[in-house]
Amino acid sequence: MKIAIIGAGLIGVRRARVARAAGDEVVAVYDPDTARAQLLATEVRACLSDSAEAAIALSDIAVVATPNKYLEPAAQRAMETGRHVLIEKPMGRNLEEAHRLFKTQATHRGVVFKVGFNHRYHPAIMAAHAAFTAGKIGTATFLRATYGHGGRPGCEKEWRGNPDLAGGGELTDQGVHLLDLTCWLMNRPDWAFAQRRTFVWPLQELEDNGFFTLGWNDGRLAQMHTSWTQWKNRFSYQIYGTAGALEIEGLGGSYGEESLTLTLRKPEGGAPDVQRQVFTGPDESWRLEWEDFRRAINQGGSPMGNASEGLEVMAALDALYRSSDSFRPVTIDYPHRNETRK
Template sequence: MRTGVIGCGLIGSRRARWAGTDLVWVHDTCAEAGESLARECGVAALQDWRDGLERVEAIVVATPNGVAPAIVVQALERGLHVLLEKPMGRNLQEARHLAERAAVSSGVLKIGFNHRYHPAVSKAHELLAELGPVLSLRARYGHGGRPGYENEWRGNPELAGGGVLLDQGVHIADLMGWFGGPPATAYAQIRTACWPIAPLEDTAFALLTYESGALAQFHVGWTQWKNLFSLEVFAEMGSLHMEGLGGSYGPESLRCYRRRPQGGAPDEQRWDFEGPDSSWELEWRDFLGATAGQPYWGTPADGLLAMRTLEALYASAAKGLVCPVVT
């Protein structure tokens, strides 16, 4: 599938490498970034991405959050398939607009939620069916930020749309929706605790409730000096514990505990996933499948659910109240 990549930073470069021989061109407003990736991949570097739309069937959009939606809309209008890096716009309004445009396009819109493709996470999701209804979820996710964030797009409210609650929290909101379904209410406290990026937050604590009675809690931060990823799901018949994402987030593992009818210590099963991060490759394959009409993860509905959850959390943090997660 002939593909163009827009935005040649950390994630765009990664996506371009996985596109392999499908890659036709790349584009970045920073000519140096575009040309360097183009040289590495042996493809053209375009000065204007619009010039390349007729030569491809799909694009990957890995730009700062604030510039992505306008690009996605133009591509969808031409019937191109789009892999849009999370988040689905800067806010719920933008996410809704993208979902509407996708609904009337012959192109597929997939939101890049690579965490679902981490083997510990996808295996846990498979196992959940054996453990019965979810009772609660708990997640911690963060890194130590970066001096100078205030000068990068992530420190610019216009380009970023949110701080860590959006940037990393969108993965957690997505995973909580995937494991637990749509939440009903949201409560959050957010802080600009350390980095000079106000009004953007570098620390967030969140609490979600579900119609079923289930509860979820998470903490995301750029004040988590040692990188950490942990997601735990507690269900009626057992629990699932995902730790690490490989690399700086530590080895990836999954533990599944199953309750014993007689009580006492649960049965434990453990999986360790060593080796390189396969999530990007698996997600690329899923995107290719999606363009061939197969079901896929990261649909516009998935992206919308994560943005609805975050919108309610931001509203809660602003008002100091529990807010409904709107449908």
């Protein structure tokens, strides 16, 4: 299929390479930074477009990998003209933008819309999901997670440090991955309590740390922390149940060795059985995510991280900000609760 890359930065380049390696053709690249666009266009032998609209017009699929502010307009344009869309996380800057995208997708049923949640395709995370849904650790009780890196001097000058371009700070940046994994594993939470802080970086109103609790009406709880002042990169996601636990550490690369530890308690008590699996291969998550997206286009059905799931994440994210601002636990308001799901 013919791919348009909108935004030729870190992720746009990665997506272009993955699409090509899978046998798709990158036909057009748009980035207002023409040097970047040219570099990618030359590499993948695509044409350089002078607008997102022009690039989309040449394509079957639009990959939208811009700063958060420009995700929605490009994805809207692509869907309205019948193109399939892979939009990077988050699904827009806020719940309002995500809801508009959801509604557009709902009126263009032939369009496959996927939010880029590559974490779901990490081997330890896939294995944990499979073990959890197979009931290995019994009934879920609580989750604990930490995700973060150390930011960098000057980050306030990048688009992620600009409230208008980013929409939010670290909760919006890496926090959405934790929210996505949690909704995927445990279904959508009912309420949230959050606090956000700007401890170190001069980011105006944007947070460099977010601390939150998610709750379900049946009593399950999730405690999570996402940070741009986590000086050594860290990903840790732990799922506890009545019969055991699944603990994911690392994502490979700068996040350290990726592993999954399954702990099973013995009904009679005493030391539990512990099995640790280490995943040392290269990061295949981007390739697997592309395959999932393409499978949905070719065979019908929905990819992981569809419009409904993306909107769920943004509803939970919206609740985190509302809770932090009001210093109260808040009910998560899912705008599509009564709308058609796909």
